[in-house]
Amino acid sequence: MNRTYEYRLYPRKRERAALEEMLAQGQAVYNAALQECKNYYTATGKRRTALAQWDYFREWRKQPGITLNASSLQQVLRRVDKAYTAFFSRLKKGEKPGHPRFKSIAQFKSLEYTYGDGCKLVYDEARQRMLCYVQNVGDLKLKQHRPLPEGAVIKHVILKRKASGWYVFLQMQLPDPKLAAPNGLPAVGADMGLLRLLTLSDGTQIDNPRWLRHSLDDLRRAQRRLARAQKGGQNRKDKRLLVAKLHEHIANTRRDFWHKLTYWLVHTYGLLALEHVELAFMTHNRHLSLSAHDAALGVFQEVLCYKAVDAGCTVALVNPAYTSQHCSGCGAMVKKDLSVRVHQCPHCSLTLDRDENAARNILALALMSARIEPSGVNVDHEVMRSLRSSPLKRGEWSQRTHHDA
Structure with a gap:
């Protein structure tokens, strides 16, 4: 099992300057490698691999003043290689390929290391705290707000560099956890949307905080000031930093909300039935894209699935087709436009919110497909293990034909 832990770094002025210099060197390598790949593709129509480029850049690194670690240099070349792999993949599929782009120093924000080769954690005995050692920079102060998991092996x-400062991401490998016993809590279905983020089958409604929309006025003012600032000046750098900090604050607030909500969900319910829907279609729709990016339902699914494993909760994904149209009371088809927000069945007289009706249908589909009793206690454990192992990639579901915005 893989996990990534993020910690805040507090480099001194000299250390920060050394990190910025290494970023500049990494950006120069990225652009030079990308230019070579472009020239090679123009001349031969083939891809230039990172391995083929390594000989040249290994010699380049021997120049005086180069502080970029060999491991980090290889990772930069792999980034270029990955970008061109995606380019050729799009080309093969007949999509608009779009050449990988050069990066400015403002766009090149990270350095990667193999753990122990140029970057590692060290313990300061005198002050009894953990530090982050970086080759050619030194020991950086680190705020370890939570301990590393027992048995973790750091790999990467x-x-x-973010707007708020420097951070270190530790990508580690953990022992595969023993599957937690089902927690015996009740089952619930959830309908995802943009008007309300979640509507549960028990009537619970999670409103959309609309983090980005509520900050648009501040963002627009900051971006107008940035547009008026003279290029190349310190004032423009300050204005750009202000815009970046606003975006970072919005993203942090959104992610904090999803972490807290998913924790509550997996400790309140034993089975969570969700729609298996491709979210990309919303982000490519000009009427929905802003709201879709603001809601970040993909982040919700990602966070929910890994929290559910540790909590003994199961996430089941079902085909969402016609869940809003079928009556959850009698099963009859009750067609309605998206503008109709109340489900009224002419056959059984059931009247309730259309999203709650969809959530009940989603739960019924999950219980039926996984052979789970409605109590959420008597469970087919083989089915549960398969659901829990890779909930976002399970099965070949048909594409959704209708979605509530």
Whole structure:
């Protein structure tokens, strides 16, 4: 099992300057490698691999003043290689390929290391705290707000510059956990949307906080000030930093909300039935894209699935087709437009919110497909294990034909 832990770094002025210099060197390598790949593709129509580029850049690194670690240099070349792999993949599928783009120093924000090769954690005995050692920089102060999991083996390290400062991401491998016993809590279905983020089958409604929309006025003012600032000046750098900090604050607030909500869900319910829907279609729709990016339902699914494993909760994904149209009371088809927000069945007289009706249908589909009793206690454990192992990639479901915005 893989996990990534993020910690805040507090480099001194000299250390921060050294990190910025290494970022500049990494950006120069990225652009030079990308230019070579472009030239090679233009001349031959083939891909230039990172391995083929390594000989040249290994010699380049021997120049005086180069502080970029060999491991980090290889990771930069792999980034270029990955970008061109995606380019050729799009080309093969007949999509608009779009060449990988060069990066400015403002866009190149991270350095990667193999753990122990240029970057590692060290313990300061005198002050009894953990530090992050970076080759050619030194020991960086680190705020370890939570301990590393027992048995964790750190494999990869990423140093990242954000608007608020520097951070280290530790990508680690953990022993595969024993499957937690089902927690015996009740089952619930959830309908995802943009008007309300979640509507549960028991009537619970999770409103959409609309983090980005509520900050648009501040963002627009900050971006107008940035547009008026003279290019190349310190004032423009300050304005750009302000815009970046606003975006980072919005993203942090959104992610904090999803972490807290998913924790509550997996400790309140034993089975969570969700729609298996491709969220990309919403982000590519000009009427929905802003709201879709603001809601970040993909982040919700990602966070929910890994929290559910540890809590003994199961996430089941079902085909969402016609869940809003079928009556959850009698099963009859009751067609309605998206503008109709109340489900009224002419056959059994059931009247309730259309999203709650959809959530009940989603739960019924999950219980039926997984052979789970409605109590959420008597469970087919083989089915539960398969659901829990990879909930976002399970099965070949048909594409959704209708979705409530």
